[in-house]
Amino acid sequence: MSSSSYSGRHRTPGRHRASRKRTLPRALTPQFALPTAAAATLVLTTTGASMAGSAPLELKTTPVDLALAQSQVTEIRDDTAALAERRSATTDQAALLQGREQEAERVAREKEREALAKKKAEEAKKKAEEEARKAAQKWVMPMGKYNYTSGFGSRWGRLHAGIDLAAPVGTPLYSVSSGTVLKASHTGACGNNVWVEHWDGTVTRYCHMDYFSVSVGQRVAPGEKLGGSGNTGRSYGPHLHFEVRPGGENGEPVDPIGWLRSKGLSL
Ligand SMILES: [Zn+2]
Incomplete structure (x- = not known):
């Protein structure tokens, strides 16, 4: 298959069929348009038998072309499906990763806020303790007037x-x-x-x-x-x-x- 004949998952089924028709040799009759590679193998076996019976040259080559075309189409279809599947899997994975990243960021922000609040509370507690200590360690006169x-x-x-x-x-x-x-x-x-x-x-x-x-x-x-x-x-x-x-x-x-x-x- 060539890169020009492959256009990925954007190709519509209708266009796909039209393309296949274009690539098929003119000499072929509809009964040879077998849909799978397995059928193509069958055609080749039949052809082998015809060759033994000195069949015309054009008839010997045609089923081979058909089989190749069929297998190419099948391969393209398989590849397209596989690629779509891979893309879908990749998209899912990317979404999952993005979700995880967002969750990690949210958790990190939450932890940061908690740490800041804890630090502020500790500072306030330390300040209050320091003030209480200073107040407790204050010295005064034992009497007012004397x-x-x-x-x-x-x-x-x-x-x-x-x-x-x-x-x-x-x-x-x-x-x-x-x-x-x-x-x-x-x-x-x-x-x-x-x-x-x-x-x-x-x-x-x-x-x-x-x-x-x-x-x-x-x-x-x-x-x-x-x-x-x-x-x-x-x-x-x-x-x-x-x-x-x-x-x-x-x-x-x-x-x-x-x-x-x-x-x-x-x-
Ligand atoms: Zn005294």
Whole structure:
């Protein structure tokens, strides 16, 4: 078959038949126009028998031409069908691939959106946690209004382990930062007193309180009220005796003024 005689699946059945008629030798009678290659083989066998009986030359060659033409047409038909099938399969495959690609793109976009939302949520959470941490680690003064009456240091041969801040009985006292109430006692020279262990390990002590409103183990925030100032224990006039132990409950007390200053606070 030549490429010019083949025009693919666009050829209409009508035109196909017309073409076949054109390619057939004129000498052929309709009974020789057998439709298949199998029939053509039969014709060849018959021809072989005719040749033995000294048949005319033109009759010997004609069935061969017919068989060739028939087989060519059949081949073209078969090829056309096969090509159409392949094209159809290719189109289906292309559509399938395109569908898969679109689905993959959609999934990728969805994942991207989810990742972005997750990232934003994590950032917001981190920011909130950072703000909460900063707020919890804030340092404040233990009292609002007071008169500073005595400093840290040796007094009559003994260590005055804190500072005295005079204020009327019942003046609110505040935890200087977040922490846990370590002790809350009614006894001793300190009178009603509260110990708070802070987030950095520092322990602060509040003495001579009129009352306290927290209990041992309670968590407190910076500036949270511990109770009211007073004149309990060994005290000569209502005041807060305030102590700081940066090394913890059993650590050495330090001068609260310098310590408060290191926290950005001053008397
Ligand atoms: Zn004191």
